Amino acid sequence: MNEASQRSPEQILRAFLARHVPAALESEEDFFARGYVSSLFALQLVVFVEKQFGITVEPEDLSLDNFRSIGAMERFVARKRGVAP
Amino acid sequence: MTTLQTVAVIGAGVIGRGVAQDCAEHELDVVLVDRDPAILEAALAEIRQQARLYAMLRKRTHDPVRVLSRIHATTSLESIGAADVVVENVTEHEEIKAAVWDGLARWARTDALLAANTSCIPIASFAARVPRPERVVGLHFMNPVALTTMVEVVRGQATHDETLSAALAFLRRLDKTGIVVADRPGFAINRVLMPTLNEAIWVVHDGVASAVDVDRLFIGCLGHKMGPLATADLIGLDTVLRSLDVLHASSGDPKFAPCPLLVRLVSEGHLGRKSGRGFFFHGAAEEAS
Numbered sequence: 001m002n003e004a005s006q007r008s009p010e011q012i013l014r015a016f017l018a019r020h021v022p023a024a025l026e027s028e029e030d031f032f033a034r035g036y037v038s039s040l041f042a043l044q045l046v047v048f049v050e051k052q053f054g055i056t057v058e059p060e061d062l063s064l065d066n067f068r069s070i071g072a073m074e075r076f077v078a079r080k081r082g083v084a085p
Numbered sequence: 086m087t088t089l090q091t092v093a094v095i096g097a098g099v100i101g102r103g104v105a106q107d108c109a110e111h112e113l114d115v116v117l118v119d120r121d122p123a124i125l126e127a128a129l130a131e132i133r134q135q136a137r138l139y140a141m142l143r144k145r146t147h148d149p150v151r152v153l154s155r156i157h158a159t160t161s162l163e164s165i166g167a168a169d170v171v172v173e174n175v176t177e178h179e180e181i182k183a184a185v186w187d188g189l190a191r192w193a194r195t196d197a198l199l200a201a202n203t204s205c206i207p208i209a210s211f212a213a214r215v216p217r218p219e220r221v222v223g224l225h226f227m228n229p230v231a232l233t234t235m236v237e238v239v240r241g242q243a244t245h246d247e248t249l250s251a252a253l254a255f256l257r258r259l260d261k262t263g264i265v266v267a268d269r270p271g272f273a274i275n276r277v278l279m280p281t282l283n284e285a286i287w288v289v290h291d292g293v294a295s296a297v298d299v300d301r302l303f304i305g306c307l308g309h310k311m312g313p314l315a316t317a318d319l320i321g322l323d324t325v326l327r328s329l330d331v332l333h334a335s336s337g338d339p340k341f342a343p344c345p346l347l348v349r350l351v352s353e354g355h356l357g358r359k360s361g362r363g364f365f366f367h368g369a370a371e372e373a374s
Binding site: 067 | 134135137138139140141142146229301304305310311315319365366367
């Protein structure tokens, strides 16, 4: 969690995605639709976001729409932390 | 087999825990057996996590607590006496599987349906070890089990029509369709898939293309959902290696000889998704430190 306070959520997400997605991503680019990763990768993203940002992804949050782009995940994390993105 | 209420799942590895989860989600009682208590503990933790997370990828949702409440985890094979169906999923190694089947012969009910979940080993070799070999069938479940709607069903020479009907009914109960194939090494899927994965690994080994690019070509040019190297990582590189070894030994055909790069990755402990690294990184924990 120390790391999370030093780097922005966007930087943390980009560093993680760089290991899995073989291309530079635009903020709103849907990496599932682009075929870079299979839908199973979404499960890894949920676990990563929970551990990295110390939030709990509730059943109603389990939608691909919250995880399909860097921007979507940033907004989701901000909402769960109760702060404006 | 008149009613279907209890399923014994032998082996709590990747596929075994998937079968246990899927059965429990379909309101069946599960006895999950593994000789290693640590593996059972990890299996229950993963089942709890998957029962929750899979809601993202399918329409049904399941309460993880309720799913786990249907699974009785035990190290004792003697606990399978109530099972209507036994699904054996232990590691793809003939001697280990043979020892487990000797245990099934002793502890399973004599009218229980016995299913071998094997990638490549002919099921006749298991049927020969139990009383009433006509009730033995092959059920080749794919990973992730609870998200896959089709199963390769293997009919052995001794398998009765009734056994086949019962096996297909069991799959329907899991909302799956079975496709019946004959009992030859590798059956239909792995006879084709394993040499394909092996050749994709050779392509990387020979420097023709990177793992990322091989997979992108299959996804982008051929419309595959997942490339061959990500598929190998999903199956588990150790399982791919053992499957190739079984196919190589049973056929004598050199096309099944495993690529040295595959052998090296497995010997270094890079087994794919289950170990966090194979041809790709899969972990979440190591980045979160």
